[in-house]
Amino acid sequence: MTIFRRTFRDRRRALLWWTLGLVVINVVTLVFYPTVRNSQSFDELVQQMPEPLRATFGMAGGVSLSSAPGYLWVRLFSSLLTALLVVYAIVGGASLVGGSEEDGTLELILANPISRASLAAQRVLALAALLALLVLGSALSLLLLAPPFSALDGIDGAGLAAAFAGLYTLALLHAAVAFAGGAISGRRGPGFAAATVLAAGGFLAQGLLTAADAPGWVRNLNPWHWYLHTNLLAFGPSVSAVLPALLLAVVPVAAGVASFRRRDLR
């Protein structure tokens, strides 16, 4: 596990800064919660909307925007926090093989007695572990900082765990796609491109298809729908928010490793 440890070590300083950034986002979000909690007008407006439109705000199933689960789901879990984690996953995933090959640093490492498959697998595992730590850091900071703002009222441990687990698997899927793009092409760019298309396309499609009340099977083709379609904070653990993305992530990883194993290095 030399490559795993090395990859982890190389990225731990950056992880610290990312964690700090996520904590700041949590703090800013929490600080504004009391003002929302005390104003009912926006919530009434949302309640008057048709159900599909409400669903695009994550307000389906009678969750109020001024409640803690409603507020945090909209302000954190379906916006900035998710976006940042997905960006971290994409940047990291594209660099695992594509980035280091583009920099030229991969070749000398592969002059050592290590197989390409093992190198790629260890780096993917290292990124999965780093991503888990980042999510854990965000979860812990929320857990510690939310009570003074009464921002965990109506959210139990299961709901919190479900939301962070869904977030983690969604980000992991994007990391896997970015890794595959990099591992197949030997450059960062295609990794960024593939995963960004999934991120931007998936997010937009989730909103539009939900608002248009598209058939369930169409919406279910979209990993972002798996994560966003119910307020996990309010309704708790959901297999469909975690398992499909996790299983699907195996596909690009396997494809990336298979291609990287035998192709010419650049």
Next chain:
Amino acid sequence: MTAAAAPGAPAMPLPIEARGLTKSFGRLTAVDSLDLAVHPGEVFGFLGPNGAGKTTTIRLLLGFINPSAGTCTLFGRSGWEPGARRRVGYLPAELAIDRRYTASDVIEFFGELRGGYDRQFTRDLLDRFALDPSRPLGDLSTGNRRKVGIVQAFMHRPDLLILDEPTSGLDPLLQQEFHRLVREEASRGATVFLSSHVLPEVEALASRVAILRKGRLVTVASIAELRRRARQRIDLFTATPPPRGLFETLPGVRQVTYHDGGVQLLVEGSVDPVVKAAAGLTVERIHTPGQDLEDLFLEYYQEAAP
């Protein structure tokens, strides 16, 4: 009767062997039907101008790229197999390592990947090349980065050293030190594959040399044989202009150019006839420009090769 080599016994696999090795990138054939056999314990020079396919050959050997045709092996196994690379030390032409790593990081990281290394020897190497192992590579000069490359290639005392332009960027003193190191490792029994475009370096170290041009092997010969074949440029500065026709007919003289100070000659093989002929002139100075391969061999083999 003693059976020195039992018939049918498998031959010892060669450190490097290539048969019909070919690599094409699109329409460009970078390496063309290369046959190579590097024997255990020899220092093998791999000469050719820039772009001749030397680095491509090395990348094929180490399994970084796949041959379009033919095969190549390290100790009888494909370089693509991790196990084949365990006994190899590789010094790339340009050291690309994460700039944040210190030399210590590199030693620790690669040592672990190789399943151990010679710690005392590595400490001695660091001393020898006066390398501070605690500074990040990004802060090091080109020469010092080069030293890190040398240390990582030699630290596990490999059986085969693949060195790509090893002394480019090293000052003359360090080049000497590096040459001593290569000789020591060779006398210990290591095989050395030395790729270079400068003749003096290969001349100083190698016993046999392969010359590559446009991806094709031009010749494989001993240094002595090459020296015999090589052309030399001799500039004679004379007190009075040398008489025309004196050198033109001498054996081995391929080209005669007159200039203000005297005459410049291009001689193939022995220069003895030229020296004897020049004895009749008042020669004030003799200049023989450095035997750079680019000068010496390139034009020669441009003519020789079809």
